[in-house]
Amino acid sequence: SQTIHQWPATLVQPVGSPLSLECTVEGTSNPNLYWYRQAAGRGLQLLFYSVGIGQISSEVPQNLSASRPQDRQFILSSKKLLLSDSGFYLCAWSVSGSGQPQHFGDGTRLSIL
Amino acid sequence: AQSVTQLDSQVPVFEEAPVELRCNYSSSVSVYLFWYVQYPNQGLQLLLKYLSGSTLVESINGFEAEFNKSQTSFHLRKPSVHISDTAEYFCAVTAGGSYIPTFGRGTSLIVHP
Numbered sequence: 001s002q003t004i005h006q007w008p009a010t011l012v013q014p015v016g017s018p019l020s021l022e023c024t025v026e027g028t029s030n031p032n033l034y035w036y037r038q039a040a041g042r043g044l045q046l047l048f049y050s051v052g053i054g055q056i057s058s059e060v061p062q063n064l065s066a067s068r069p070q071d072r073q074f075i076l077s078s079k080k081l082l083l084s085d086s087g088f089y090l091c092a093w094s095v096s097g098s099g100q101p102q103h104f105g106d107g108t109r110l111s112i113l
Numbered sequence: 114a115q116s117v118t119q120l121d122s123q124v125p126v127f128e129e130a131p132v133e134l135r136c137n138y139s140s141s142v143s144v145y146l147f148w149y150v151q152y153p154n155q156g157l158q159l160l161l162k163y164l165s166g167s168t169l170v171e172s173i174n175g176f177e178a179e180f181n182k183s184q185t186s187f188h189l190r191k192p193s194v195h196i197s198d199t200a201e202y203f204c205a206v207t208a209g210g211s212y213i214p215t216f217g218r219g220t221s222l223i224v225h226p
Contacts, residue, residue: 043218099145104156
């Protein structure tokens with residue numbers, strides 16, 4: 001069966017520090033991968049998605065970036081965090097193709113001080 | 114482009130009472146519809162999906178949703194809720210050949226004893 005791992009579960013970082021969140025999927029090949037941010041009391045905001053290694057599409061301009069160095073690995077990064085980067089970050093995968101449901105990791109709670 | 118409206122941000126209900134969480138969508142093309150549930154500090158879990166066929170779809174834990182094309186709705190229902198159903202519920206739609214869903218802002222279901 002397929003599983004998705006996301007870490008760390010919680011992270012407290014100072015403003016201006018770098019960020020690296022990692023997500024890996026097991027049990028499937030060539031998945032679509034997604035990064036979302038969920039601010040307190042709000043819905044999901046799609047940040048990045050990827051349909052293959054090295055292929056990244058950004059949905060919103062920001063100081064975050066994403067990379068997909070391996071088929072089942074998706075990394076969210078920042079060189080310098082802002083206070084507004086605080087939130088709950090969710091990684092998800094889906095089988096490629098239209099109409100496929102997404103499967104989410106357990107999320108990373110990021111607090112910026 | 115498609116959009117999703119969850120009309121209620123919060124739905125309080127007593128245990129063993131019936132509940133309906135409303136979801137309306139707009140799209141000019143055919144759609145796939147999903148309901149996800151999110152428990153505190155966790156990722157989203159797929160609850161049920163409508164891809165084609167019977168307009169009434171059911172989940173393993175007693176929830177059901179009905180696709181109504183004329184009313185562009187996909188409301189979620191449960192005839193008798195439990196305390197453990199307390200969670201955030203998200204409706205999502207994927208339209209046409211897209212594989213990226215549009216999520217509603219979520220409905221917080223609060224079940225009181």
